[in-house]
Amino acid sequence: MKILVTGGAGFIGGNFVQYMVDKYPHYDIYNLDILTYAGDLTKHSDIENKDNYYFIKADIAERENIISLFEKEKFDYVIHFAAESHVDRSITDPEIFVRTNILGTQVLLDAARQNNIKKFLHVSTDEVYGELDFEPSTFFTEETPLQPNSPYSASKASSDLLVRSYHETFGLPVNITRCSNNYGPYHFPEKLIPLTISRVLNNQKVPVYGAGNNIRDWLHVLDHCAAIDLVMHEGINGEVYNIGGHNERTNLEVVKTIINSLGKPEELIEFVQDRPGHDKRYAIDPTKLMQLGWKPKYNFETGITQTIQWYLDNKDWWEQIISGEYKEYFKKHYTLE
Ligand code: NAD
Numbered sequence: 381m382k383i384l385v386t387g388g389a390g391f392i393g394g395n396f397v398q399y400m401v402d403k404y405p406h407y408d409i410y411n412l413d414i415l416t417y418a419g420d421l422t423k424h425s426d427i428e429n430k431d432n433y434y435f436i437k438a439d440i441a442e443r444e445n446i447i448s449l450f451e452k453e454k455f456d457y458v459i460h461f462a463a464e465s466h467v468d469r470s471i472t473d474p475e476i477f478v479r480t481n482i483l484g485t486q487v488l489l490d491a492a493r494q495n496n497i498k499k500f501l502h503v504s505t506d507e508v509y510g511e512l513d514f515e516p517s518t519f520f521t522e523e524t525p526l527q528p529n530s531p532y533s534a535s536k537a538s539s540d541l542l543v544r545s546y547h548e549t550f551g552l553p554v555n556i557t558r559c560s561n562n563y564g565p566y567h568f569p570e571k572l573i574p575l576t577i578s579r580v581l582n583n584q585k586v587p588v589y590g591a592g593n594n595i596r597d598w599l600h601v602l603d604h605c606a607a608i609d610l611v612m613h614e615g616i617n618g619e620v621y622n623i624g625g626h627n628e629r630t631n632l633e634v635v636k637t638i639i640n641s642l643g644k645p646e647e648l649i650e651f652v653q654d655r656p657g658h659d660k661r662y663a664i665d666p667t668k669l670m671q672l673g674w675k676p677k678y679n680f681e682t683g684i685t686q687t688i689q690w691y692l693d694n695k696d697w698w699e700q701i702i703s704g705e706y707k708e709y710f711k712k713h714y715t716l717e
């Protein structure tokens with residue numbers, strides 16, 4: 381079985397590649413990634429010499445290369461993670477989000493359609509549903525209308541609709557998964573949780589947007605990987621599955637949890653100007669996926685403890701990111717101290 385994983389050098393795709401290489405030694409896992417700022421292969425040093433792991437450096441939006449790759453390799457499954465994924469970057473530079481997330485997905489869909497793929501699993505996000513208000517009994521279900529608010533979520537919603545259309549029009553076997561916010565090992569330190577851990581460990585201020593009241597529904601990345609594994613094997617073609625574990629926290633709660641567990645002072649928190657169009661609350665109803673047989677292993681307490689420990693044990697990995705090539709980005713965005 382040949383499985384193409386796009387974006388397998390990034391955070392979630394990277395965890396998924398490692399999970400699949402270890403769990404299914406009889407599957408061949410092809411990691412296709414262009415290695416943007418968010419992609420790095422050092423995370424795969426434990427698997428790079430395994431017989432069932434392959435890396436292909438390629439751009440999903442380069443049509444000719446992708447079509448000829450599919451013709452040559454005859455993949456059975458495509459698990460599509462590759463994307464521009466950071467909301468803040470989509471506000472300052474939306475165009476690359478359109479190219480990668482929409483055009484890139486459409487190129488892959490064409491390649492999949494022409495080569496009789498068994499399944500195209502499109503990894504999407506709960507952010508396509510827009511925002512919920514603070515009423516704790518409301519949740520995103522698979523029937524919630526798409527109402528994206530950021531250029532990032534608008535590009536993801538567009539790609540979801542293309543995937544749906546290739547199923548309806550061409551009969552392509554697809555699934556779409558929409559997961560809540562992930563955290564865990566190898567999370568790029570521009571996102572809230574790894575940013576907070578890395579900055580607190582360096583005794584730097586942590587920028588909290590607005591009053592810190594916005595709510596996210598946090599899921600450990602390995603629970604996301606297990607959900608994708610299940611949908612890939614058992615998902616009904618054409619269906620959407622929401623993924624989330626009922627771990628809603630305000631941003632302020634998340635930041636305080638990290639600061640307290642590292643034994644640092646809460647004075648490190650700095651309230652800064654709010655993000656434009658900042659979605660108030662995300663919360664997933666995962667009933668449909670649970671009926672398929674999925675159950676998360678981590679709750680927020682166990683997951684964040686494991687994650688903080690991972691960042692303590694793997695300082696080299698995130699230090700080389702924040703002090704290396706991307707130093708200017710981090711300096712430009714977070715000059716608080
Ligand atoms: P990430 O930014 O960490 O990784 C994205 C990867 O895609 C990188 O390795 C990058 O090099 C690669 N990539 C970007 N453009 C490419 C191109 N043109 N061709 C080939 N590769 C390219 O992202 P992530 O957080 O791991 O998210 C992965 C997927 O999961 C995305 O589709 C995202 O929308 C979705 N998702 C993320 C979250 C989250 O909390 N991070 C939650 C739900 C869904």
Ligand code: TYD
Pocket residue numbers: 466467468561570571572573575587588589594595596631655
């Ligand atoms: P983020 O990790 O960027 O994920 P997303 O925007 O996709 O949910 O942000 C999570 C939440 O944390 C979001 O409400 C914005 C907020 N946030 C901050 O308060 N400060 C920060 O420095 C960042 C990056 C995010």
